Amino acid sequence: GAVVSQHPSRVICKSGTSVKIECRSLDFQATTMFWYRQFPKKSLMLMATSNEGSKATYEQGVEKDKFLINHASLTLSTLTVTSAHPEDSSFYICSASRTGASSSGNTIYFGEGSWLTVV
């Protein structure tokens, strides 16, 4: 079946540094990918919609200059957390939509998620 791979699964970085998270659709092309984050005991929240070949669309309250999204190919989107701070520590997860994958319409596949800890 379709797989979305996310890397790294866990990362620890120092405050002030940047960290990049990759999201790959392994066996299908995804013109649109999505980035979510989940703080402890909170719901998953959409951060941004990543569109291949164009600028990402950010949700209200998400700083686009801090969370850089690049979707340079149909199988890869990257999220870069710039100048990370401890409050950015969270679970980040991506998803990709596969068109017509089932009789009930598009199917969304999620990556494994990335645990970011900023110290």
Added chain:
Amino acid sequence: KQEVTQIPAALSVPEGENLVLNCSFTDSAIYNLQWFRQDPGKGLTSLLLIQSSQREQTSGRLNASLDKSSGRSTLYIAASQPGDSATYLCAVNYGGSQGNLIFGKGTKLSVKP
């Protein structure tokens, strides 16, 4: 404001029991609703997707129902097993791109052997 609520937040049952997880949403004009499973430290696995025109979907021991008028969905798990232990998330899509989902906080299920 569109919100998704899941009750209970946590549930512990003995192996073999049938159980129901609940999801409610404030805006009934949904496009579809999805149930996911999240294992600790892992990504999400899609379990069932119900389109707004459907009333239920079944996959193995899982059955999800949808009542748009009352803003509710239930996930029924038959003959629970320890391997079913995970957090179950309900997510609603109000239209537009498929990935724009609003998630509940989840129900953490523990099935005791």
